[in-house]
Amino acid sequence: MVEPTPPPPRRLAALVRQRAASFGYAFRGVWAALQTEVHLWFHAAATVLVIGLGLYFGLERWEWAVVALAVGAVWCAELVNTAIEAVVNLVSPDYHPLAGRAKDVAAGAVLVMAIAALAVGLLIFGPRVWDLLSW
Numbered sequence: 001m002v003e004p005t006p007p008p009p010r011r012l013a014a015l016v017r018q019r020a021a022s023f024g025y026a027f028r029g030v031w032a033a034l035q036t037e038v039h040l041w042f043h044a045a046a047t048v049l050v051i052g053l054g055l056y057f058g059l060e061r062w063e064w065a066v067v068a069l070a071v072g073a074v075w076c077a078e079l080v081n082t083a084i085e086a087v088v089n090l091v092s093p094d095y096h097p098l099a100g101r102a103k104d105v106a107a108g109a110v111l112v113m114a115i116a117a118l119a120v121g122l123l124i125f126g127p128r129v130w131d132l133l134s135w
Helices: 009-036 038-057 061-091 097-133
Strands: none
Touching: 009 038, 009 061, 038 061, 038 097, 061 097
């Protein structure tokens, strides 16, 4: 079996530039959503609160992993919801029942993920907060 040869340096440099640009586009998308979506600011505040609580209570590594996945999933759901709403508004500027259904289902996905993240938060932080309050 013949080993594949690495790409020439110029192609590699162009590939690295393209990947870096992709990250730039992604960060620009998150920033654009933060500028237009009030719900994302709520998620940002909740994220800061959760990180602060995690540091205060000294979460274990596995707990950080679960919390990070829950927070990331909520952010992803909200960003996908924002993208779906933008595309639906572009394609169907006037009201259409299917456009409304698409937006409602996307918003429902965010709600389901937020409830799941709340459950994670209650399971991980609930006993610690309860102990703190019941001294």
